[in-house]
Amino acid sequence: MGQQQILLIVLGVIIVGIAIVVGINLFNANSISSDRDAIVSDLNNLAAIAHEYYSKPTAMGGGGQSFASFTMPTGLSSNANGSYSISTAGSATGIQFTSVGTQIVSGSNYVTETMNVKVPPLVDSVAVVY
Numbered sequence: 001m002g003q004q005q006i007l008l009i010v011l012g013v014i015i016v017g018i019a020i021v022v023g024i025n026l027f028n029a030n031s032i033s034s035d036r037d038a039i040v041s042d043l044n045n046l047a048a049i050a051h052e053y054y055s056k057p058t059a060m061g062g063g064g065q066s067f068a069s070f071t072m073p074t075g076l077s078s079n080a081n082g083s084y085s086i087s088t089a090g091s092a093t094g095i096q097f098t099s100v101g102t103q104i105v106s107g108s109n110y111v112t113e114t115m116n117v118k119v120p121p122l123v124d125s126v127a128v129v130y
Contacts, residue, residue: 035103035111038081043115046084046097049073050117067095067117087114094118 053070056062063069067090077084081101088096094117101111 032103032105032111035081035101036113039099039101039111039113042076042079042081042084043097043099043113046073046076047115047117049076050090050095050097054119063090065119066090066092068092070095082111 050067050070053063054065054067056064058064070086070090072084072086082099084097084099086095087098088094097115097117099113099115101113103111105111
């Protein structure tokens with residue numbers, strides 16, 4: 001073989017290797033983003049359940065305008081997206097949920113998010129921790 005042919009083969013192998021590395025990085029970034037979106041969706045669902053609890057009278061099994069006695073609904077403490085918990089116990093005006101995802105962001109750090117649920121419902125907030 002000539003030197004040109006060997007050079008083209010080496011160059012081709014390098015380009016294919018770079019393409020594989022870039023593809024793996026894009027896949028990982030998309031996986032983390034997807035996990036983060038799924039967790040936010042689950043946290044929004046928990047916030048809706050907490051607001052429902054807040055709005056129900058105590059005679060109907062609700063909080064009677066308070067989050068104080070709110071507990072995690074059965075079966076919602078973990079799923080394929082991550083695990084969820086109440087990080088700040090409910091009070092008369094709010095409650096805070098924390099989630100830990102299944103995707104590792106860097107090292108041994110998982111996707112972690114918190115959601116503050118407050119009254120009125122327009123002030124709920126989500127914080128993403130990397």
